[in-house]
Amino acid sequence: MPEIQNLDDAAAMIIDAQQNKHRLEVRGLGTKTALGNRPDHDDCLDVSAMQGIIDYQPEELVLTVRAGTALSVIEAELAKANQMLAFEPADLSGILASKSTGTIGGVLATNLSGPRRLTAGAARDFLLGFDAVSGRGERFKSGGRVMKNVTGYDLSKLICGSYGTLAVVDEVTIKTLPRPETSLSLLFGCDDIKSAVAQIAAIFASPHEPGAAAILPQRLAANAGLDMAEAMIVVIRLEGIALSVEDRAAHLRQMGQRDRMRVLGTLAQAASEALWSRVRDVDLLAHAGGDIWKLSCAPASAPAIVAAMEQSFETAYYADWAGGLLWFTGPSGAEFGTALRAALMTHGGGHAQLLCDRAMSKKSVPVFQPLPPAQASLTRRVKAAFDPLGVLNFGRMHNGM
Numbered sequence: 001m002p003e004i005q006n007l008d009d010a011a012a013m014i015i016d017a018q019q020n021k022h023r024l025e026v027r028g029l030g031t032k033t034a035l036g037n038r039p040d041h042d043d044c045l046d047v048s049a050m051q052g053i054i055d056y057q058p059e060e061l062v063l064t065v066r067a068g069t070a071l072s073v074i075e076a077e078l079a080k081a082n083q084m085l086a087f088e089p090a091d092l093s094g095i096l097a098s099k100s101t102g103t104i105g106g107v108l109a110t111n112l113s114g115p116r117r118l119t120a121g122a123a124r125d126f127l128l129g130f131d132a133v134s135g136r137g138e139r140f141k142s143g144g145r146v147m148k149n150v151t152g153y154d155l156s157k158l159i160c161g162s163y164g165t166l167a168v169v170d171e172v173t174i175k176t177l178p179r180p181e182t183s184l185s186l187l188f189g190c191d192d193i194k195s196a197v198a199q200i201a202a203i204f205a206s207p208h209e210p211g212a213a214a215i216l217p218q219r220l221a222a223n224a225g226l227d228m229a230e231a232m233i234v235v236i237r238l239e240g241i242a243l244s245v246e247d248r249a250a251h252l253r254q255m256g257q258r259d260r261m262r263v264l265g266t267l268a269q270a271a272s273e274a275l276w277s278r279v280r281d282v283d284l285l286a287h288a289g290g291d292i293w294k295l296s297c298a299p300a301s302a303p304a305i306v307a308a309m310e311q312s313f314e315t316a317y318y319a320d321w322a323g324g325l326l327w328f329t330g331p332s333g334a335e336f337g338t339a340l341r342a343a344l345m346t347h348g349g350g351h352a353q354l355l356c357d358r359a360m361s362k363k364s365v366p367v368f369q370p371l372p373p374a375q376a377s378l379t380r381r382v383k384a385a386f387d388p389l390g391v392l393n394f395g396r397m398h399n400g401m
Contacts, residue, residue, distance in 0.1 A: 007133045010168045015137040026164035031102035039393040064173045067105030086177040087123045088114030095356045111161035114280035115212035118321045124160030126175045132167040135387020164393040166386040180239035185272040189230035189262035194303035196232045197323040208248040212237040215319040288329040297350035299323030308343035332359030
């Protein structure tokens with residue numbers, strides 16, 4: 001296998017694969033290999049050597065790096081300037097049994113975004129531009145260094161979350177943001193997930209700028225160190241300038257008392273950050289056993305989906321994104337995943353992904369949400385435009401693509 005140092009090398013390997021009717025698995029450090037299906041491939045296009053920070057201008061909030069750069073290296077560099085990746089990429093090494101947090105290319109390929117996505121946006125919203133080679137073996141660029149200079153098609157939204165099925169990316173330019181001066185979390189008690197979702201909706205309708213919201217059932221909350229006699233604990237994160245955070249927290253406590261919310265207490269910055277890291281990294285379900293599923297749905301639909309699953313299965317779950325992201329664990333196999341998707345479609349629709357497959361369930365149930373006919377047709381056309389011969393990560397997301 002030739003060593004890939006740049007996009008010219010990648011283009012040459014892709015063209016050679018086309019001529020020999022081969023397919024390639026695109027990978028970096030391999031930390032995201034367990035996500036999605038294992039692609040149909042004859043060889044590996046290893047981009048791990050394409051690494052390094054090309055340009056970082058903290059005053060401009062712009063970072064340009066090569067896609068194979070380790071996420072830990074990037075975060076360490078940003079920390080020197082008291083900045084961060086605001087989309088809060090998850091570290092799934094705990095549930096995927098990988099040895100590192102992976103590369104920025106893997107984060108963008110999977111669009112991994114944490115609790116702050118609710119208010120700041122996803123990984124794809126921070127990708128300003130990139131340099132890539134398509135499955136045709138053709139070099140192309142998209143975007144630029146600042147949003148106002150970007151013209152043409154917004155390919156960043158297309159490439160992020162495509163799992164390497166459309167192109168091999170090298171240089172990426174990302175928007176960074178200053179780290180908050182301080183943060184804390186407020187804890188509220190609720191009787192059930194329905195009242196928890198309603199409580200969060202009221203808080204987000206207030207002018208007090210919550211930054212993240214999670215719902216933890218009692219057992220998982222206890223495992224996270226919040227051993228309280230409450231069926232559900234709502235966790236609200238506040239970030240920003242210290243005086244502002246304290247003022248907003250005080251107003252939310254008053255609001256809670258006025259609206260008869262059960263105000264349980266406050267987590268100071270260190271404890272708050274530790275808890276949100278566990279929420280982000282799905283660490284709360286790491287030792288639960290069974291497969292782990294990720295559901296995106298309307299927050300108002302979350303209670304009905306949870307009720308449907310708890311009626312038929314022994315399951316554990318928690319919610320992020322104010323109820324719009326549900327993490328479930330349950331029995332391995334097709335039955336649980338099929339029921340989960342049925343409940344999702346019955347109650348408003350959304351997307352269910354088998355994130356952690358502990359018993360080869362992906363052999364009997366699709367990893368990603370099955371596409372409706374019109375969307376499947378459009379997805380095939382996009383794949384054909386970028387990779388007509390199916391050279392790159394063929395079948396990684398959907399069969400035949």
